[in-house]
Every structure is written in structure tokens, then in C-alpha cells.
Amino acid sequence: MEWKIAVDKDWSTLENKFSWVKDMEKVQQDPWHHAEGNVAIHTQLVLQQLQELPEYQKLNLQKQELIWASALLHDVEKRSTTIIGSDGRISSPNHAKKGAKTTREILFRDVETPFAIREQIVSLVRYHGLPLWLMEKADPMKSALEASLAVNMSQLKLLAEADAKGRYCRDLDALLYALDMFELYSKEVGCWNGPRPFLTENAQFTYFNGNDNYVDYVPFDTFKSTVIVLSGLPGMGKDYHIQKMNADMPIISLDDIRRKYRIDPTDKKKNGWVIQEAKEQAKKYLRCGQDFIWNATNITSQMRQQLIDLFVGYQAYVKLLYIEKPYQVWRTQNRDREYPLPDAVLDKMLGSLDVPQLTEAHEVQYFTT
Template sequence: MKWSITNNKTWDQLEQTFDWVADMRNVPQSPFHHAEGDVAIHTRMVLDALQSLDEFKRLDEQQQEVMWAAALLHDVEKRSTTITEEDGRITSRGHARQGEYTARQVLYKTIPTPFAIREQVAALVRYHGLPLWILERPNPKKVVLEASLRLDMPLLAMLAKADALGRRCLDQQDLLDRIELFKAFCEEQQCWHAPRVFPTDLARFVYFHKEDSSPDYVPFDDLKGEVIMLSGLPGMGKDTYLKKNYPGLPVISLDDIRRKNKLKPDDPSATGWAVQEAKEQAKVFLRKGEPFAWNATNITRQLRGQWIDLFVSYKARVKLVYIETSYKEWINQNSNREYPVPNQVLSRLLSKLEVPLPQEAHRVEYIV
């Protein structure tokens, strides 16, 4: 069955159905880059431009729906990031990153969407400006290879082209030329039609975690022991996954440490102590090169990175397992837990969720 963000695509209906579409109205944009007007006008123009592209017409119906949803959502968080600076310039720095979070929430909580489609839309929103500014990035090769692990570059270029055509500006042709350069750059980096192929999983991990590393470099594999690192919101079924797939494997759990020591989850000092205790327990296994599971929510990339850096410093191999179920099932599972988490806390955590990326660990698996 074909997924669609909505079957009624008239703008009036979109504004009535989705508050985040209605919010686009009257959000100002830079008159230099967007002389057409506010975000609502721009988004409508982008949707029209997208559907007029020959490359869009050649997509199958499902991919057309994915691209249409990404175009609708691409500037959704200009509403929260747009400011007028002291010199009068209108900017919306960070709108693409924040837009990824919003797209993920909308397509998980409000509009049930298959995981792969949802993450494709979220990635398109996150990187929609990349083809226009790739060569101005500090490390363009690494950025484009990272993006290629999440989505198809021709689709990203298509969205950027619609974004450039769906506006009124003096530098439109320059924007279109930049997209052609982006295509050439991706072809040069061997990631235009598929993700860059790395020699080994370890080679991919080292490239994204070490400065000045080459994607063709093959590091010597001297890793010992494996850490099964779980990631997922509370109540998603991480404990059940471990019991079913890794019976008998030692498990370090922050929740278990808190409960054993009767610590309150909302007490920062208690949480700090629990984290330190968990770290000391992990070091015992790491020094011996023995496998264990690290069971915590780990919903942000920054937090996961801190722990992965620790594990790797002891030459451990890290398998990162992300676990997710549908929104309805998640709420039911949480309410039936021995220690349920308040719904308002779940909503707050969902707003911060960053689904693990393929390059974060030696292996990344998605159980959805």
C-alpha cells in the first residue's frame, strides 16, 4: 500500500489539517534570497517546481510521495529559528537541523509512517541545503559521504533544485550551477547513485572518527570483545530484546543502578553518580576484553559518542542496536511497565530523538 503524508494536497486543506503548515504563513524571509515573500509562499512554489521537474515525473509513485512530503517539510522550522539581526538581515540558522526533529515527530506520532520512509524524509529535510553550500563546508568530502549513508544523492539534488526554482532571487542561476557542481563532486567521491563503499566496517568507523583519514584506508583490526550498545526511548522494549537475543550476557543498566540504589531519575546529582558507577562497571569488562551489553536510552548522538569513545579507547568493537515500535504500541508498552515513564516526559524525549547513523559504531542495526 502506497504511503502518503496526505491525500488532499490543496493548500487550504493543508493549513486546516496541520498546524505546522499554518505556521508557515507570515514567517518572513530574506528579501535577497526570497523576494517571493514568506515561508508559506516559498513552500507552495517549491511544491509546484518539484512536480514540474522531469526527474520527479520519472520517479515511481511512492518516491514521488516521499519527495513531496520532504518539500512540504523542508522549511518547517523557519517558524522557530527566524530572527531579524541588528543590521536588519533576516536569518534562520539551524532550521534544517530542527526541521529534521520535527519531521521525525510528525511522521512518527501524528502520521504513522514506515521507518525507512520517515527517516528518508527526515534526512532530506536535514540536508536540503547541502547541494547549495557543500563546497563552503570545512570538510565537504566527509559531509557528503555521511549524507550518502542516509539518502540517495540524486533525490537530494532534486529537492535542492526545486528549492532554488521555487523562489524569486537574483542569484537563481548561481544556485542551479552549484547543484550541478554538487552532482560532479558526488560522482568524484563515488557516492552519487549509492553510498560510498568502504573496505570494512572498521574502515568506515575510523574514517568518520579520525581527522585526516582516507575512505580507502584499511586499518588493522585489533579489536577485542564486543559491546552491545542499545538505543531507544523508554518503553520501546530494550530489556526484552536483550533477554531474547543475548541471554546470559552481562548487562550494565543505568535504570537498574538507580533502582538498586533507590535513586530518583530526576535528581541530577544521583544521575551523575549512577553514570559514574556504570562507567566503572564497564571498565572491568573492557580491561578484560569481555563482551557486555550497555543498556540505556542513548537517544542523542552526542551522548552515544561519549560512550562509544570510551569503549573504543579499550579497543572494544561496538554494535549499536536501535529499537523502536509504533507510537500506539510504545504508549501501551510504557503504561504496562513496572516503572512507567510519565507521558509528558516521553514527549520531551521524543522531541530530542536522534536515530543512530550508520557511521556511529562498527555496526548499527535497526529493530523496528
């Protein structure tokens, strides 16, 4: 049975079912690029154009549903990012990035969605503008290869084509030309039919995180230790997962440090000290080449990058494990914990969640059952 964001796709039904669909009619767009009107009008035109595309019609039903949901959600956060400049022009900076987070929340909390499907939709929303602007990026190859690790590039082009045709604008021919260039360039760099393969995990990690942008560079693997980094919202079962691993490795746990010194998790000032204390413990292990596990929420990419940069600086191989349970299971597990967190705190953390991407560490694994 195919997953669907909604069985009844009538627009008025969607407005009644989802408040974020209803919000779209209140969001104006710049007449130069969107003379059709507000986001609701634009989104309906995009959905119509998408279903008329021959390449969309060739897809199986599940892929059609996936891209349809992405089209419905692609501009969901224009509602919170739209601004009117001093010149009267309307823009929505970073609406795709913020929209991806909102999409994840909706498909995790409100519409039960399998992890793999959800994250494909999130990535389509996140990158939906890339096909139009790829060649203006500082490093088009790296941007294309990074996106291809998260999203199918041909599906991304379909969404972008529907987005371009689902508007009244003066530069449609230029947009469609950019889409053709996106396909040609993706094929040229080897990521149109799937991610471009790297010879080693370290080669991929170094390309996306190092200063040397040569895509075929293969560094020597001179690892002195392995660090396993846990990532997941509180109450997802990270401690239980570590127990199941049965790994004979020391564990650095931020929760354990807080409890030892009786520090409230919401005390930002003292939690800064907790993190520094944990890092000092990590450095001791790193200096002597000792493998260890870093057990903390690590729910934002910025938080993880700071840690991984530290570990890699000591020539560690970093294995990043993301733990997730379905929404209702998660809430139940939190309530049953010895130290449960308030629902309001969990909601705020969910809004900040960045699911780890394959570029972040030498190895990234997802445990989502």
C-alpha cells in the same frame, strides 16, 4: 498501497489539517534570497517546481510522495529559528537540523509512517541545503559521503533544485551551478548512486570518527572485546530485546543501578553519579577484554558518542542496536511497564531523539517492527 502524508494536497486543506503548515504564513524571509514572501508562499512554489521537474516525474509514486513530503516539511522550523539581525537581514540558522527533529516527531506521532520512509524524509529535510553549499564545507568529501549513507543523493538534488527554483532571488544561476557541481562531485567521490563502499566496517568507522581523513585507509582489526549498546526511548522494549538475544554476556543497566540505590530517573544530579558508576563497571570489563551489553536509552548522538569513544579507547568493537515500536504501541507498552514514565516526560524525550546513524559505530542495526 503508497504511503502519503496527506491524500488531499490542496493548500487550504493542509493548513486545516496541520498547524505547522498554517504557521508558515507567519514566518518572513530575507528579501535578498526570498523576495517571493513568507515561508508558506515559498513552500507552495517549491512544491509546484518539484512536480514540474522531469526527473521527479520519472520516479515511481512512492518516491514522489516521499520527496513531496520532504518539500512540504523542508522549512518547517524556520518558524522557531528565524531572527532579524542588527543590519535588518533575516536568517534562520540551524533550521534544517531542528526541522529534521520536528519532521521525525510529526511522522512518528501524528502521521503513521513506516520507519524507513520516515527516516529518508527526515534526512532529506536535514540535508536539503547541502547541495547548494557542499563545496564550502571544510571537508566536502566527508560531508558528501556522510550524507549519502542517510539519503539518496539524486533525490536530495531534486529537492534542492525545487528549493532553488521555488524562490525569487538574484543569484538563481549561481545556485543552479552549485547543484550541477554537487552532482559531478558526488559522482567523482563515488556516492551518487548509493553510499561509497568501505572495505571493512572498521575502515568506515575510522574514516568518519578518526583524525585520519584518508578515505581508503584500512586499519587493522585489533578488537579486544565487543560492546553491544542499546538505544531507544523508554518503553520501546529494550529489556525484552536483550532477553530474545539470549546472549551470554553481562549487562550494565542504568535502570538497575537507579533502582538498586532508589534514585529517581528525573534527578539529574544523582543520575550523573549513576552514569559514572555504570562507566566504572564498563571499564572493568573493557580492561580484561570482556564482552558486555550497555542497556540505557542513549537517545542523543552526543550521549552515544561519549560512550562509544570510551569503549573504542579500550579497543572494543561497538555494535549499536536501535529499538523502536509504533507510537501507540510504545505508549501502551510504557503504561504496562512496572515503572512507567509520565507522558510529559516521554514527549520531552521524543523531542530530543536522534536516531542512530550508520557512521556512529562499527555496526548499526535497526529493530523497528
